[in-house]
Structure formats: C-alpha cells, structure tokens
Amino acid sequence: MKVPIQPAHILAAVILAVLCLAQARSLPRLRQPDTRYAIYRAAGEWLAAHTAADAAVGVLEVGILGYYARRPMVDFAGLLQPKVAAQLSVGANYEHAALWAVEYYQPQYLVLFPGDFPQLEQGYVAQRCLLTETFTGQQFDYGKDLAVFDCR
Numbered sequence: 001m002k003v004p005i006q007p008a009h010i011l012a013a014v015i016l017a018v019l020c021l022a023q024a025r026s027l028p029r030l031r032q033p034d035t036r037y038a039i040y041r042a043a044g045e046w047l048a049a050h051t052a053a054d055a056a057v058g059v060l061e062v063g064i065l066g067y068y069a070r071r072p073m074v075d076f077a078g079l080l081q082p083k084v085a086a087q088l089s090v091g092a093n094y095e096h097a098a099l100w101a102v103e104y105y106q107p108q109y110l111v112l113f114p115g116d117f118p119q120l121e122q123g124y125v126a127q128r129c130l131l132t133e134t135f136t137g138q139q140f141d142y143g144k145d146l147a148v149f150d151c152r
Contacts, residue, residue, distance in 0.1 A: 036061070039142045039146050040063075040064035046148065047109065048068060056071065057069060057074065057109045060112075074101050081105070083104065098120050109149060111149075112149065114147050130151075132149060
C-alpha cells in the first residue's frame with residue numbers, strides 16, 4: 001500500500017534541506033587549525049620531557065597543552081577545578097581566578113603568555129618563580145611568546 005505524501009512531510013524536508021545547507025556553508029571554517037596548536041603542543045611536549053610526572057601545571061587553556069604534557073593541570077578557567085570556577089563571580093576575571101588558584105593549589109609550574117596576567121606576573125611569579133623556558137611566538141607563527149615558569 002502506497003502512503004500519500006503529506007504537505008507536512010514536504011515542508012519538513014524543505015526545512016531540513018535549508019538547515020543542512022546553512023550548516024554546510026560553515027564547514028570550510030571548521031577546517032582552519034587553531035593558531036595556538038603548535039606553540040601549545042611544543043610547550044606540552046617540553047613539560048612532558050622536563051618535569052616530574054606528578055608536577056602540577058597552572059595554565060588558562062588546558063586542552064592542547066594538557067594533552068601533550070600529561071601532567072596534572074590547575075585550570076585558571078575553572079573547567080577542571082570547581083573551586084576555581086567559584087572564583088569567577090560577577091566582576092571577576094581569569095586573572096582573579098588565576099591569582100586565587102596559584103595561592104590555593106600552588107602548582108609547581110606556570111605556563112603563561114607574558115603580559116596576559118600582569119598582577120600574577122608582578123606578584124606571585126616575580127616572587128616565587130623562575131623563567132625556565134620560552135617558546136617564541138614567531139617560531140610557531142603565533143603573535144605572542146609563551147613562557148614556562150618553575151615555581152617549586
């Protein structure tokens with residue numbers, strides 16, 4: 001028995017086709033690599049090779065760096081530690097969360113783009129940490145350098 005095509009089915013198919021075409025237009029943008037990938041990967045690999053397996057690392061963006069470092073991460077954005085996320089209240093920013101996180105968790109290493117967290121750098125980092133490695137942004141086709149600080 002043949003089922004007749006209903007106007008609602010035609011309308012649904014047209015809407016689905018329009019939505020699929022709209023999504024397909026954005027596919028080329030999805031293929032563009034993250035410009036931070038190379039510099040974060042290099043820093044992660046460096047941490048994996050030069051730090052103890054249990055050395056905690058404080059960083060704003062854990063993803064690529066954490067994957068390659070394979071070290072415990074202290075995430076200044078609060079995605080890994082709910083206590084850090086709780087610091088991101090109204091009026092607070094990532095630097096506020098980072099300041100709190102390094103005092104509370106005391107990671108052995110920090111990975112920062114110099115200048116992104118001036119209070120953290122001029123206070124905690126200047127008093128307790130040593131610049132250990134720098135990944136030059138130009139070498140990785142990125143607009144900023146990335147610094148690793150030893151805070152043990």
